[in-house]
Amino acid sequence: MDGKYRELHRLLLWRQLDQGWDPRREFAVEQPLYLEIGFGNGEFLLRQAHNRPRENFLGIEMHWGSVRRCLRRLAQAGSQNVRILQMDAQVAVRYLLPDRSIEKFVALFPCPWPKRDHERFRLFSTDFMGQLNRICRDGGLVVTDHRGLMEFARDQVAGSGLELEVVETEARYNTKYERRWSGQGQEIFFELHYRPQATSSYQQMAEVPVQTLILESFDPDGLALEGCQEGLVVQFRQQVFDSKREIFMVLVTVVEDQLSQTFWIEATRKEGQWHIRPARGGGFLPTLGVQRALELVQKAGQVG
Numbered sequence: 387m388d389g390k391y392r393e394l395h396r397l398l399l400w401r402q403l404d405q406g407w408d409p410r411r412e413f414a415v416e417q418p419l420y421l422e423i424g425f426g427n428g429e430f431l432l433r434q435a436h437n438r439p440r441e442n443f444l445g446i447e448m449h450w451g452s453v454r455r456c457l458r459r460l461a462q463a464g465s466q467n468v469r470i471l472q473m474d475a476q477v478a479v480r481y482l483l484p485d486r487s488i489e490k491f492v493a494l495f496p497c498p499w500p501k502r503d504h505e506r507f508r509l510f511s512t513d514f515m516g517q518l519n520r521i522c523r524d525g526g527l528v529v530t531d532h533r534g535l536m537e538f539a540r541d542q543v544a545g546s547g548l549e550l551e552v553v554e555t556e557a558r559y560n561t562k563y564e565r566r567w568s569g570q571g572q573e574i575f576f577e578l579h580y581r582p583q584a585t586s587s588y589q590q591m592a593e594v595p596v597q598t599l600i601l602e603s604f605d606p607d608g609l610a611l612e613g614c615q616e617g618l619v620v621q622f623r624q625q626v627f628d629s630k631r632e633i634f635m636v637l638v639t640v641v642e643d644q645l646s647q648t649f650w651i652e653a654t655r656k657e658g659q660w661h662i663r664p665a666r667g668g669g670f671l672p673t674l675g676v677q678r679a680l681e682l683v684q685k686a687g688q689v690g
Protein backbone atom coordinates (compact mmCIF):
# COMPACT_ATOMS: atom_id res chain seq x y z
CA MET A 387 0.00 0.00 0.00
CA ASP A 388 1.53 3.32 -1.02
CA GLY A 389 -0.87 5.39 1.05
CA LYS A 390 -1.19 8.03 -1.66
CA TYR A 391 -4.97 7.90 -1.54
CA ARG A 392 -4.57 9.82 1.71
CA GLU A 393 -4.45 12.97 -0.38
CA LEU A 394 -8.05 13.49 0.56
CA HIS A 395 -8.67 17.02 -0.69
CA ARG A 396 -10.37 15.54 -3.76
CA LEU A 397 -12.95 13.78 -1.60
CA LEU A 398 -15.99 15.91 -0.69
CA LEU A 399 -17.70 14.98 2.58
CA TRP A 400 -21.31 15.50 1.63
CA ARG A 401 -22.60 15.50 5.18
CA GLN A 402 -20.55 18.63 5.79
CA LEU A 403 -21.81 20.51 2.75
CA ASP A 404 -23.98 23.51 3.50
CA GLN A 405 -27.34 24.18 1.95
CA GLY A 406 -26.71 26.25 -1.16
CA TRP A 407 -23.49 24.34 -1.86
CA ASP A 408 -22.20 24.72 -5.42
CA PRO A 409 -19.76 22.07 -6.76
CA ARG A 410 -18.18 24.59 -9.14
CA ARG A 411 -16.64 26.38 -6.17
CA GLU A 412 -14.72 23.27 -5.08
CA PHE A 413 -12.05 23.69 -7.77
CA ALA A 414 -8.97 25.90 -7.78
CA VAL A 415 -9.85 27.06 -11.31
CA GLU A 416 -13.49 27.61 -12.21
CA GLN A 417 -14.18 26.00 -15.60
CA PRO A 418 -17.03 23.95 -17.11
CA LEU A 419 -17.99 21.03 -14.89
CA TYR A 420 -18.79 17.49 -16.10
CA LEU A 421 -20.33 14.70 -14.03
CA GLU A 422 -19.64 10.96 -14.07
CA ILE A 423 -22.09 8.73 -12.21
CA GLY A 424 -20.89 5.30 -10.96
CA PHE A 425 -17.24 5.67 -12.05
CA GLY A 426 -16.15 2.29 -10.61
CA ASN A 427 -12.35 2.16 -10.48
CA GLY A 428 -12.22 5.68 -11.98
CA GLU A 429 -10.08 4.96 -15.04
CA PHE A 430 -12.43 6.80 -17.45
CA LEU A 431 -12.73 9.74 -15.05
CA LEU A 432 -8.95 9.93 -14.81
CA ARG A 433 -8.47 9.79 -18.60
CA GLN A 434 -11.06 12.51 -19.14
CA ALA A 435 -9.45 14.74 -16.52
CA HIS A 436 -6.04 14.24 -18.08
CA ASN A 437 -7.15 14.79 -21.70
CA ARG A 438 -9.37 17.79 -20.90
CA PRO A 439 -7.40 20.00 -18.48
CA ARG A 440 -9.60 23.05 -19.23
CA GLU A 441 -12.64 21.29 -17.78
CA ASN A 442 -13.47 20.10 -14.27
CA PHE A 443 -14.92 16.71 -13.34
CA LEU A 444 -17.14 15.55 -10.51
CA GLY A 445 -17.43 11.81 -9.91
CA ILE A 446 -20.18 10.22 -7.83
CA GLU A 447 -19.74 6.65 -6.68
CA MET A 448 -21.45 4.73 -3.92
CA HIS A 449 -18.82 2.20 -2.89
CA TRP A 450 -15.85 3.16 -0.75
CA GLY A 451 -13.58 0.45 -2.25
CA SER A 452 -13.99 2.03 -5.69
CA VAL A 453 -13.62 5.56 -4.34
CA ARG A 454 -10.40 4.58 -2.56
CA ARG A 455 -8.92 3.05 -5.72
CA CYS A 456 -9.89 6.12 -7.72
CA LEU A 457 -8.40 8.51 -5.13
CA ARG A 458 -5.13 6.60 -5.31
CA ARG A 459 -5.06 6.82 -9.12
CA LEU A 460 -5.87 10.54 -9.05
CA ALA A 461 -3.13 11.20 -6.48
CA GLN A 462 -0.58 9.26 -8.52
CA ALA A 463 -1.51 11.22 -11.65
CA GLY A 464 -1.59 14.53 -9.75
CA SER A 465 -4.98 15.44 -11.30
CA GLN A 466 -6.25 18.70 -9.85
CA ASN A 467 -9.45 19.03 -11.86
CA VAL A 468 -11.40 16.17 -10.22
CA ARG A 469 -13.57 16.01 -7.10
CA ILE A 470 -15.33 12.94 -5.74
CA LEU A 471 -18.56 12.47 -3.83
CA GLN A 472 -19.06 9.08 -2.20
CA MET A 473 -22.83 8.75 -2.05
CA ASP A 474 -25.92 7.51 -3.84
CA ALA A 475 -26.29 9.49 -7.07
CA GLN A 476 -30.07 9.53 -6.53
CA VAL A 477 -29.59 11.63 -3.42
CA ALA A 478 -26.82 13.84 -4.86
CA VAL A 479 -28.85 14.65 -7.95
CA ARG A 480 -32.11 15.28 -6.11
CA TYR A 481 -30.86 17.12 -3.02
CA LEU A 482 -27.35 18.48 -3.50
CA LEU A 483 -26.67 19.65 -7.04
CA PRO A 484 -28.00 23.09 -8.01
CA ASP A 485 -29.80 23.96 -11.26
CA ARG A 486 -27.57 24.08 -14.37
CA SER A 487 -24.36 23.58 -12.39
CA ILE A 488 -23.14 20.76 -14.68
CA GLU A 489 -22.51 20.79 -18.44
CA LYS A 490 -23.15 17.10 -19.18
CA PHE A 491 -23.35 13.80 -17.30
CA VAL A 492 -22.03 10.39 -18.27
CA ALA A 493 -22.77 6.94 -16.79
CA LEU A 494 -20.87 3.98 -18.24
CA PHE A 495 -22.22 0.46 -17.84
CA PRO A 496 -24.51 1.24 -14.89
CA CYS A 497 -25.91 -1.66 -12.88
CA PRO A 498 -28.74 -3.13 -15.03
CA TRP A 499 -30.72 -4.73 -12.17
CA PRO A 500 -31.90 -7.48 -14.55
CA LYS A 501 -34.46 -9.15 -12.23
CA ARG A 502 -38.00 -7.84 -12.67
CA ASP A 503 -38.58 -7.14 -8.96
CA HIS A 504 -35.30 -5.20 -8.84
CA GLU A 505 -36.26 -2.80 -11.63
CA ARG A 506 -37.14 -0.17 -9.05
CA PHE A 507 -33.44 0.16 -8.22
CA ARG A 508 -32.57 1.25 -11.75
CA LEU A 509 -31.36 4.77 -12.29
CA PHE A 510 -32.74 6.66 -15.35
CA SER A 511 -36.39 6.73 -14.28
CA THR A 512 -38.49 9.70 -15.46
CA ASP A 513 -37.99 11.38 -12.11
CA PHE A 514 -34.21 10.91 -12.06
CA MET A 515 -33.88 12.08 -15.68
CA GLY A 516 -36.03 15.14 -14.91
CA GLN A 517 -33.63 15.96 -12.08
CA LEU A 518 -30.59 15.40 -14.35
CA ASN A 519 -32.19 17.75 -16.86
CA ARG A 520 -32.50 20.32 -14.07
CA ILE A 521 -28.81 20.15 -13.10
CA CYS A 522 -27.25 19.62 -16.58
CA ARG A 523 -27.17 22.30 -19.26
CA ASP A 524 -26.73 19.90 -22.14
CA GLY A 525 -28.04 16.43 -21.28
CA GLY A 526 -25.64 13.52 -21.21
CA LEU A 527 -24.75 9.98 -22.15
CA VAL A 528 -25.44 6.51 -20.75
CA VAL A 529 -23.66 3.49 -22.22
CA THR A 530 -25.00 0.04 -21.47
CA ASP A 531 -24.46 -3.57 -22.47
CA HIS A 532 -28.01 -4.41 -21.36
CA ARG A 533 -30.94 -4.28 -23.77
CA GLY A 534 -33.48 -4.39 -20.90
CA LEU A 535 -31.96 -1.30 -19.29
CA MET A 536 -31.89 0.50 -22.65
CA GLU A 537 -35.61 -0.27 -23.16
CA PHE A 538 -36.42 0.83 -19.62
CA ALA A 539 -34.61 4.14 -20.20
CA ARG A 540 -36.47 4.65 -23.50
CA ASP A 541 -39.83 4.05 -21.79
CA GLN A 542 -39.01 6.41 -18.95
CA VAL A 543 -37.70 9.44 -20.84
CA ALA A 544 -41.10 11.05 -21.59
CA GLY A 545 -41.90 13.75 -19.04
CA SER A 546 -38.28 14.39 -18.10
CA GLY A 547 -37.79 17.27 -20.54
CA LEU A 548 -35.04 15.29 -22.29
CA GLU A 549 -35.16 13.47 -25.58
CA LEU A 550 -33.30 10.25 -26.16
CA GLU A 551 -31.49 8.86 -29.16
CA VAL A 552 -30.24 5.28 -28.92
CA VAL A 553 -27.22 4.34 -31.03
CA GLU A 554 -25.71 0.88 -31.29
CA THR A 555 -21.96 0.91 -30.89
CA GLU A 556 -18.98 -1.35 -30.44
CA ALA A 557 -16.64 -1.38 -27.45
CA ARG A 558 -14.92 2.02 -27.30
CA TYR A 559 -14.86 3.28 -23.73
CA ASN A 560 -12.23 0.86 -22.36
CA THR A 561 -13.58 0.57 -18.82
CA LYS A 562 -13.38 -2.47 -16.56
CA TYR A 563 -17.00 -3.44 -17.21
CA GLU A 564 -16.80 -2.87 -20.95
CA ARG A 565 -13.73 -5.14 -21.06
CA ARG A 566 -15.61 -7.70 -18.98
CA TRP A 567 -18.58 -7.88 -21.39
CA SER A 568 -16.36 -7.75 -24.49
CA GLY A 569 -14.25 -10.54 -23.01
CA GLN A 570 -17.43 -12.61 -22.75
CA GLY A 571 -18.11 -12.08 -26.47
CA GLN A 572 -20.53 -9.12 -26.44
CA GLU A 573 -20.04 -6.99 -29.58
CA ILE A 574 -22.99 -4.59 -29.56
CA PHE A 575 -23.47 -1.95 -26.87
CA PHE A 576 -26.00 0.88 -26.64
CA GLU A 577 -25.23 4.58 -26.35
CA LEU A 578 -28.14 6.54 -24.92
CA HIS A 579 -27.73 10.19 -25.93
CA TYR A 580 -29.93 12.48 -23.84
CA ARG A 581 -30.52 16.01 -25.14
CA PRO A 582 -32.54 18.80 -23.57
CA GLN A 583 -35.91 19.33 -25.21
CA ALA A 584 -37.63 21.50 -22.60
CA THR A 585 -36.62 23.26 -19.42
CA SER A 586 -36.92 20.88 -16.49
CA SER A 587 -40.05 21.29 -14.41
CA TYR A 588 -38.30 19.53 -11.53
CA GLN A 589 -37.03 21.34 -8.47
CA GLN A 590 -34.14 20.65 -6.17
CA MET A 591 -35.49 18.71 -3.19
CA ALA A 592 -35.57 20.93 -0.17
CA GLU A 593 -33.74 20.31 3.04
CA VAL A 594 -35.69 21.46 6.09
CA PRO A 595 -34.20 23.11 9.15
CA VAL A 596 -34.46 20.32 11.74
CA GLN A 597 -35.60 21.71 15.07
CA THR A 598 -34.58 20.44 18.47
CA LEU A 599 -37.73 19.56 20.46
CA ILE A 600 -37.83 20.68 24.07
CA LEU A 601 -39.88 19.01 26.79
CA GLU A 602 -40.36 19.81 30.48
CA SER A 603 -40.86 16.18 31.40
CA PHE A 604 -39.84 13.08 29.51
CA ASP A 605 -39.61 9.48 30.69
CA PRO A 606 -37.03 7.56 28.68
CA ASP A 607 -37.01 4.52 30.97
CA GLY A 608 -38.49 1.58 29.04
CA LEU A 609 -39.83 3.90 26.34
CA ALA A 610 -42.08 2.05 23.86
CA LEU A 611 -41.34 3.70 20.52
CA GLU A 612 -43.63 3.18 17.58
CA GLY A 613 -42.52 3.96 14.04
CA CYS A 614 -44.77 4.95 11.18
CA GLN A 615 -45.46 3.68 7.68
CA GLU A 616 -47.61 6.40 6.12
CA GLY A 617 -45.95 8.21 3.22
CA LEU A 618 -42.56 7.90 4.79
CA VAL A 619 -41.19 5.08 6.91
CA VAL A 620 -39.71 5.59 10.38
CA GLN A 621 -38.35 2.49 12.07
CA PHE A 622 -36.84 2.54 15.56
CA ARG A 623 -34.07 0.08 16.36
CA GLN A 624 -32.08 -0.36 19.56
CA GLN A 625 -32.29 2.18 22.34
CA VAL A 626 -30.15 2.88 25.41
CA PHE A 627 -30.64 5.03 28.51
CA ASP A 628 -27.87 6.18 30.83
CA SER A 629 -29.90 7.20 33.88
CA LYS A 630 -26.88 8.64 35.75
CA ARG A 631 -25.96 11.02 32.94
CA GLU A 632 -29.58 11.40 31.81
CA ILE A 633 -28.87 10.60 28.17
CA PHE A 634 -31.30 8.57 26.08
CA MET A 635 -30.36 7.40 22.57
CA VAL A 636 -32.28 5.52 19.90
CA LEU A 637 -31.12 4.33 16.50
CA VAL A 638 -33.63 5.09 13.76
CA THR A 639 -34.00 4.44 10.04
CA VAL A 640 -36.02 6.93 7.98
CA VAL A 641 -36.97 6.18 4.38
CA GLU A 642 -38.48 8.89 2.14
CA ASP A 643 -38.18 10.01 -1.51
CA GLN A 644 -35.58 7.35 -2.50
CA LEU A 645 -33.53 8.41 0.51
CA SER A 646 -32.77 6.02 3.35
CA GLN A 647 -30.96 7.36 6.42
CA THR A 648 -29.94 5.62 9.63
CA PHE A 649 -28.81 7.82 12.51
CA TRP A 650 -29.04 8.18 16.30
CA ILE A 651 -31.48 10.50 18.05
CA GLU A 652 -30.53 11.71 21.52
CA ALA A 653 -32.57 13.13 24.37
CA THR A 654 -30.47 14.91 26.98
CA ARG A 655 -31.47 16.79 30.13
CA LYS A 656 -30.15 20.29 30.53
CA GLU A 657 -31.28 22.91 33.05
CA GLY A 658 -34.42 20.95 33.87
CA GLN A 659 -35.52 20.43 30.27
CA TRP A 660 -35.17 17.54 27.82
CA HIS A 661 -33.72 18.32 24.38
CA ILE A 662 -34.52 15.84 21.59
CA ARG A 663 -32.39 16.08 18.45
CA PRO A 664 -30.22 14.01 16.07
CA ALA A 665 -27.10 12.95 18.01
CA ARG A 666 -24.04 15.08 17.45
CA GLY A 667 -21.21 13.53 15.47
CA GLY A 668 -23.52 11.49 13.20
CA GLY A 669 -24.41 12.55 9.71
CA PHE A 670 -27.84 13.04 8.22
CA LEU A 671 -29.52 15.10 5.55
CA PRO A 672 -32.13 17.34 7.22
CA THR A 673 -35.52 16.32 5.87
CA LEU A 674 -39.17 16.14 6.92
CA GLY A 675 -38.61 12.47 7.79
CA VAL A 676 -35.87 13.36 10.29
CA GLN A 677 -38.19 15.88 11.98
CA ARG A 678 -41.01 13.31 12.01
CA ALA A 679 -38.76 10.81 13.79
CA LEU A 680 -37.96 13.42 16.50
CA GLU A 681 -41.68 14.09 16.95
CA LEU A 682 -42.39 10.37 17.42
CA VAL A 683 -39.76 10.18 20.17
CA GLN A 684 -41.28 13.26 21.78
CA LYS A 685 -44.80 11.81 21.63
CA ALA A 686 -43.78 8.46 23.10
CA GLY A 687 -41.78 10.00 25.96
CA GLN A 688 -44.14 12.79 26.93
CA VAL A 689 -45.34 12.48 30.51
CA GLY A 690 -48.88 13.48 31.39
Ligand SMILES: C[S@@+](CC[C@H](N)C(=O)[O-])C[C@H]1O[C@@H](n2cnc3c(N)ncnc32)[C@H](O)[C@@H]1O
Nearest residue numbers: 424425426447448474475494495497561562563
Ligand atom coordinates in the same frame (compact mmCIF):
# COMPACT_ATOMS: atom_id res chain seq x y z
C1 LIG B 1 -21.28 -1.99 -13.29
S1 LIG B 1 -20.29 -0.81 -12.48
C2 LIG B 1 -19.56 0.14 -13.78
C3 LIG B 1 -18.32 0.86 -13.34
C4 LIG B 1 -17.60 1.67 -14.42
N1 LIG B 1 -18.41 2.76 -14.91
C5 LIG B 1 -17.14 0.79 -15.55
O1 LIG B 1 -17.65 0.97 -16.68
O2 LIG B 1 -16.27 -0.05 -15.32
C6 LIG B 1 -21.51 0.31 -11.84
C7 LIG B 1 -20.94 1.26 -10.78
O3 LIG B 1 -21.95 2.16 -10.40
C8 LIG B 1 -21.93 2.31 -8.99
N2 LIG B 1 -23.31 2.66 -8.59
C9 LIG B 1 -24.41 1.90 -8.71
N3 LIG B 1 -25.50 2.57 -8.29
C10 LIG B 1 -25.05 3.80 -7.91
C11 LIG B 1 -25.70 4.93 -7.37
N4 LIG B 1 -27.02 4.94 -7.15
N5 LIG B 1 -24.95 6.00 -7.07
C12 LIG B 1 -23.61 6.00 -7.27
N6 LIG B 1 -22.95 4.94 -7.77
C13 LIG B 1 -23.66 3.86 -8.09
C14 LIG B 1 -21.48 0.96 -8.48
O4 LIG B 1 -20.91 1.06 -7.19
C15 LIG B 1 -20.46 0.56 -9.53
O5 LIG B 1 -19.17 1.02 -9.22
